[in-house]
Amino acid sequence: MRATVIYGERDIRLDEVADPKLSSGGDAIVRVVAACVCGSDLWPYRGVTPTTEPHRIGHEFVGIVQEIGPDVQTVAVGDFVIAPFYDCDNTCVNCRNGVSTSCLNGGWWGSEDKFGGFADGAQGELVRVPHADGSLVATPQMPEAEQVPGLLTLADVMGTGHHAAVSAGVTLGSTVVVVGDGAVGLCAIIAAKRLGASRIVAMSRHADRQALALEFGATDIVEERGDEGVARIREMFDGIGADCILECVGTKESMDQAIRSARPGGMVGYVGAPNGGPELPVRSLFNRNVGVNGGVASVRGYIEELLPEVLSGEIDPGRVFDLQLPLADVAEAYAAMDERRAIKVLLRP
Amino acid sequence: MRATVIYGERDIRLDEVADPKLSSGGDAIVRVVAACVCGSDLWPYRGVTPTTEPHRIGHEFVGIVQEIGPDVQTVAVGDFVIAPFYDCDNTCVNCRNGVSTSCLNGGWWGSEDKFGGFADGAQGELVRVPHADGSLVATPQMPEAEQVPGLLTLADVMGTGHHAAVSAGVTLGSTVVVVGDGAVGLCAIIAAKRLGASRIVAMSRHADRQALALEFGATDIVEERGDEGVARIREMFDGIGADCILECVGTKESMDQAIRSARPGGMVGYVGAPNGGPELPVRSLFNRNVGVNGGVASVRGYIEELLPEVLSGEIDPGRVFDLQLPLADVAEAYAAMDERRAIKVLLRP
Structure with missing residues (x-):
């Protein structure tokens, strides 16, 4: 063969x-x-x-x-x-x-x-x-x-996006941010929507992916990244961030974006294979009660x-x-x- | 005054x-x-x-x-x-x-x-x-x-121990390991018991604290630490570890003990202020779907x-x-x- x-x-x-x-x-x-x-x-x-x-x-x-x-x-x-x-x-x-x-x-x-x-x-x-x-x-x-x-x-990819949403505890009324506009991130939007999220922000800079994200159920698009991206997300959600962040990339930058976009007490559901292994900044997680859950999706x-x-x-x-x-x-x-x-x-x- | x-x-x-x-x-x-x-x-x-x-x-x-x-x-x-x-x-x-x-x-x-x-x-x-x-x-x-x-x-301390248990998702029937036998760890035992844990392991080497742990509801005591401690915990729980780990110390060693004592899909609830900030090993969390949740207790x-x-x-x-x-x-x-x-x-x- x-x-x-x-x-x-x-x-x-x-x-x-x-x-x-x-x-x-x-x-x-x-x-x-x-x-x-x-x-x-x-x-x-x-x-x-x-x-x-x-x-x-x-x-x-x-x-x-x-x-x-x-x-x-x-x-x-x-x-x-x-x-x-x-x-x-x-x-x-x-x-x-x-x-x-x-x-x-x-x-x-x-x-x-x-x-x-x-x-x-x-x-x-x-x-x-x-x-x-x-x-x-x-x-x-x-x-x-x-x-x-x-x-x-x-x-x-659909199961992995779903795992991100489940791991982040997305439920009826949750506010959600999806970091990553690849196939997993796009599927995570579908997953968040079917679990009842009230608002779903897709962080994306590519017009074709933005369009698909909106068709899949995203309510907002944010193109900014880094500090500007975090500021935009916080501004959208009471100045504090969103309930659930779905991290679907696996780089140090994307995980940082995810952690800082979560509100105090929020949860990051991550499924992006951490290539090279950025370590998680425990002190900033601790100070804001941001949890991190997920992994290789079952x-x-x-x-x-x-x-x-x-x-x-x-x-x-x-x-x-x-x-x-x-x-x-x-x-x-x-x-x-x-x-x-x-x-x-x-x-x- | x-x-x-x-x-x-x-x-x-x-x-x-x-x-x-x-x-x-x-x-x-x-x-x-x-x-x-x-x-x-x-x-x-x-x-x-x-x-x-x-x-x-x-x-x-x-x-x-x-x-x-x-x-x-x-x-x-x-x-x-x-x-x-x-x-x-x-x-x-x-x-x-x-x-x-x-x-x-x-x-x-x-x-x-x-x-x-x-x-x-x-x-x-x-x-x-x-x-x-x-x-x-x-x-x-x-x-x-x-x-x-x-x-x-x-x-x-009682609220903080409770926060560890809540953050780790302790519920009816959960298997629980408490890392740390200080006042917070001991209170975490009380918290886990009242939330319905079926088994509560206190990791402690001090006779007086072990005695109080047992009175508070611990079902088992483990004195070993590090690799030996992890091996003991895994052996007690189907070879894989416990559902919920309550980390009540805040050192690199205690967090490592906690993460490795969790079963795949388990959750570490941590409330020990991370002094100096050990970073979390994202790859091993990812591979085993171990979540980390908690922080400064509300x-x-x-x-x-x-x-x-x-x-x-x-x-x-x-x-x-x-x-x-x-x-x-x-x-x-x-x-x-x-x-x-x-x-x-x-x-x-």
Whole structure:
């Protein structure tokens, strides 16, 4: 089969690799219908995270079950399935606590899983899915083609935006600021709206993203950043800031923006992978009682909640895909996102 | 009147100072019945926070209203009142949001308030209280002498322990670890128990504090610290850690202990003033979805909730005072706490 391999900085290739094989009683082989490029894939692409040797890449996909192990019970050959950006058994104590990204038996696409060998990266034609019963969620019926982008967002960005909103405690009447206008930030707007936020500020400087933010439910746009951005936000909310800040970037600057935009007693829900690890300024958090909650989003547990609204069209997160390319053009997909020519690129094998 | 002044490292004196005077329509003069020494008073006492010039010190007191300004409505001369460790109007947007420590018009004992001049430190005979209507809570009747220590804890340590528990989201059935066996940590045990925690681990190495912790509701004692402490806690809770960690110290080591003792998806409620400001390790918080919430405790808002249980004896936080001294012995009070001969010292003018 063909699968995407990263060789180094800005060196993405579609290679011919061995087809995956079932290797334990509970896994499944899924034929990928759609995959995509994640903002976090750009860290190795840009060389910020060094690539020491070529390896598979990608972690978001939907597809059709091609083969299952004898122990698999909840999905069947021919099912259309959504996979979260990690595998999990969905039964261990961490999964039961709603933190399936810390599954005691889970793993990550493109690496060895703990039991059955290699789990393919998702930007390819086939993926071996460990713990298929835990990891995969089948749609009630075969979706229409136009539903596929929305379903694909449940693999990561929609669930991750939702995690930001849940972690920040967004509820009926909350005032919300979303830091970051990438796919996750835009999905966080959808999430905040469906949780009942009364006002949602999108911090964005890009006209196309501003437009989508407003369509998704943002009530205000703020273009300023840094001190000016903080001043604007405070001015909008009683001079003190907003209840809930959804941090969807992961840089030192964006986290600083988020923390200072929160009102005393407010909460930052953060899902931007902290690349390089800016530390949090505990004294300023302490003085203003600003909490920080979130992390690598346990999207598996959100799929059942969000799926009906995606299928019904009540929410339309698939619109974050503003470019669709054949898998053969995966290198161009990375370039388009790197150069901000696209918010998020969908790949079809 | 006599009032406590800190001159420098380990130099605490009881000085003769001018009596306070009413200086605005809304303030009150309170005759102190009992005050105490706070763990945070030990930072300047030990020279960790430098004392550049002599200044009043103390911020916890209860007393009897001696005089009120013409605008004061909720307390009357002769009332027994509890003051939080700060003054606040209890009407501004931050107070309404439950964060009265960020009151837009508030201030701190022993410093200039924004309107009426100097607000005395509490380790003295009289205190001018700005915003008397907002700051003070009168007891329904004159308390018995043995109730005074419990009431005094509502000025700070009981409310602060409660804030740790609330910030960590302690609720029915929560598993809880309390880091710190000082007065706040011990009160946090009381708070966790009354909020319904199913298991409460006190991390303590001192026999007398362990005994009080168990009487207050701790179900387990852990003496280990650092890696061994984390290993013990994880072993006790499914190998993953506890739901809620109440951090009641404020050092880098105690915060590290707290963060690593939380299970994935758990929450650290922290109230220990971060002295010198250890920064929070965002990557390890992110990877395990451990949240951090809390700060300088808005105890004013908790007084009404906790007061009935203190008066009825249902909770008995006053037991944290294991030494009572006349105000004249204030220097010895500091020494006793500094040398850990006392958990917390109550002072009577």
